Amino acid sequence: MAGPTTARRGAKKSPSGPRSSPPSGGRRLGMPLPRLRRPGRRGVIIIAVLAVLLGGFGIWAFYGSDWLRLESVRATGTDVLTPQAVVAAASAPMTAPLASVDTDAVEHRLLARLPRLKSVVVTRSWPHTLALEVTERTPELLLQTNGKFAEVDGEGVRFATVARAPKGVPLLKMTGSDSPSRGRFGTSRLLRASVAVAQDLPTVVRKDVRALRVRSYDSITLELADGRTVMWGSREQGAEKAKVLAALLKAARDARHVDVSVPSAPAVSGS
Incomplete structure (x- = not known):
């Protein structure tokens, strides 16, 4: 016969550690957050009316009032x-x-x-x-017609006609009307090629250039203020030609004719 200390058959043992209890004063884990109350129908109407009023006021301020008019x-x-x-x-x-x-x-x-x-x-x-x-627009060249001067910009656009030639802008002389280049390239392309040459000129030379004479696409000549001439050739290798020309004009000051049409083999004459 079991004594008083004998455990009853089938009884569960109590846990050895202390029992945990839910924290006081806080929300239990797993509980849903409280839902925010949506504005009622009346609130929605009030918000819509305010939005319409503000929008209408803004439109009136921009287009109907005297506050923002062009003066x-x-x-x-x-x-x-x-x-x-x-x-x-x-x-x-x-x-x-x-x-x-x-x-x-x-x-x-x-x-x-x-x-x-x-x-x-x-x-x-x-x-x-x-x-x-x-x-x-900035003029790069001038075309003389009927005693006036048409200004040509860096894009080859004739944008204005003036009675007096602007200082420092070379005059373009288109010669050789029967040249094969006229038929092959057209006047407009020859004009753009001449503009490209004018833009490639070094500053120290450009101020002394009075005219560009164009006989063909491969025969462009510079006429300087002191009577010297420069055979430039075509518009290709403009940067190299500009460097060689600046050096030659400095080294051979007495030369009357300079040829930089082939920049790797320049020549001077008439010194």
């Missing part, structure tokens, strides 16, 4: 042209809402009316100004 136009970057001429050619809609000004239309209008302009950037300067940043 002045400013032009910068001019050299030959005047800022007043650029502003006048822009024909901006004064007193119109600044937000409604078509900047692309203003740009296209300026480029069409002022061929001297190479590029135009039109920006709104809030609250009342339209800014025109222009870049003018």
Whole structure:
């Protein structure tokens, strides 16, 4: 017969360690977070009305009010042209809402009316100004016709005709109308080749060049102010020819004719 200390058959033993209890004052693990309350129907209506009112006010401020209207136009970057001429050619809609000004239309209008302009950037300067940043074309050569001079830029574009030749810009003399190069390359390509030669000229030489005489694509001659001539040849190897020419003009100051058409074998004569 079992004594009092004998364990009852089938009874579970209690754990040896202390029993854990859930932390007091905190949320039990695994419990869902409390859901945020969605605004009711009335709240949604109020928010929608406020959004519509703010949007309408913004549209009115930009297009209907007198706060943000075009009052002045400013032009910068001019050299030959005047800022007043650029502003006048822009024909901006004064007193119109600044937000409604078509900047692309203003740009296209300026480029069409002022061929001297190479590029135009039109920006709104809030609250009342339209800014025109222009870049003018730079003449590389001149073409003389009927006593006036057509300016030609680095892209071969004839952009303006002036009564007086600008200083430091060589005159282009197109000769040899029956040259095979005219039929093969065309006048426009010969013009671009001449412009490329003018751009390759070193600064120390360019200021003394009075004319470029073009007989054919491979026969371009420079005429200097002191009567000397330089046989340049074609437009190819322009950088090498420029270096050789600058060195020859410095070394052979008495030479009347310099030939750099083949830069690896230059020649001088008439000294």
